[in-house]
Amino acid sequence: MPRVVVDVMLKPEILDPQGQAILGALPRLGFDGVRAVRQGKRFELDVVDEMTEQTVRRIAETLLANPVIEEFTVHTG
């Protein structure tokens, strides 16, 4: 059965407090060299062979992402 992946990230202009918290914690844990962190979501969907990318995109914008503040990409796993 095909595997489809939907990656959901906050739009670049939206503040990402989770990413900021990670960025702030890294030097305290001894990790240098990271300049920016963004946290998003990854969905792995097992779909029937007949599934179209168009339908996956409608699923993503309806249920997996908030199009007001998030953007998503669809690719095969």
Added chain:
Amino acid sequence: MPRVVVDVMLKPEILDPQGQAILGALPRLGFDGVRAVRQGKRFELDVVDEMTEQTVRRIAETLLANPVIEEFTVHTG
């Protein structure tokens, strides 16, 4: 500056209630043809050129993933 992506997913044997909730909602919203859903996290890190994959993996297992219940993959964005 290089972009590194860390994908974090629950281990296959760990129950994923968020994925289950999405799977249950899809038919109610008129979407058929999805057989399984797993929800995970995606981290996008902008790192300095000298960053090694080994360091990124130590960051992932220390801060981004819980190795007891999650597995992660590192790749370039």
